[in-house]
């Protein structure tokens with residue numbers, strides 16, 4: 001059994017299912033991320049937790065950031081229990097702070113943390129390049145990467161390496177952070193002004209997403225279906241858990257620059273939620 005955050009990135013749930021592994025969902029708060037108390041409780045209930053997968057920085061979909069003190073406790077807890085921590089850090093480059101967010105890996109003294117990140121979210125969706133610091137499993141990770149997908153093609157790696165070495169990547173990230181902040185703030189304002197009473201959200205300090213709580217009685221599945229009929233795609237909360245506990249939420253992507261098309265899509269969504277809430 002693998003302990004994961006709840007809600008969590010649906011791709012992780014799909015990977016675990018395809019590997020025949022069970023996900024144990026640990027509640028997460030929109031402010032401070034993974035609940036360490038719930039994790040401690042889980043290990044007292046289940047003695048077969050083989051790994052913890054977490055996104056301490058800008059969790060997808062919540063956008064939560066674990067305080068550094070929690071990251072220290074999480075790393076220590078995993079070490080004390082002999083449970084490897086797999087850290088997904090693919091969004092921290094979009095964080096809206098002057099100093100970079102620390103990864104939990106920064107407190108790893110024994111190689112118990114497997115750190116993963118990529119440029120896929122931060123540079124361009126088509127550039128599927130990432131990296132892993134595999135700690136004490138690094139050689140095994142290298143072997144599995146080679147066995148499962150062979151090395152990545154050289155050209156894109158060389159191009160990204162040069163972009164990073166010449167400072168272009170840092171400049172790009174600075175612009176991206178400002179653009180994403182404006183897009184998140186604008187989208188949150190539109191939601192506050194046009195969605196029905198009872199809609200709630202917490203504005204994250206980075207990332208592409210807003211995790212929106214729907215008014216009482218409105219389900220994400222119904223919103224998804226109505227919006228899709230009108231050509232608008234929104235991620236229903238249901239995708240982010242194996243249980244129906246997130247059906248009262250939708251995840252709105254703010255990664256597309258503001259345009260009349262995006263304004264129209266938000267209007268379509270707002271109208272669908274109004275109809276369902278009536």
Ligand SMILES: Cc1ncc(COP(=O)(O)O)c(C=O)c1O
Pocket residue numbers: 009011055060088090117118119120121128129130
């Ligand atoms: C939280 C999270 N982790 C991992 C991934 C996968 O990253 P990549 O596309 O770089 O393989 C995604 C991508 O959608 C993601 O949102």
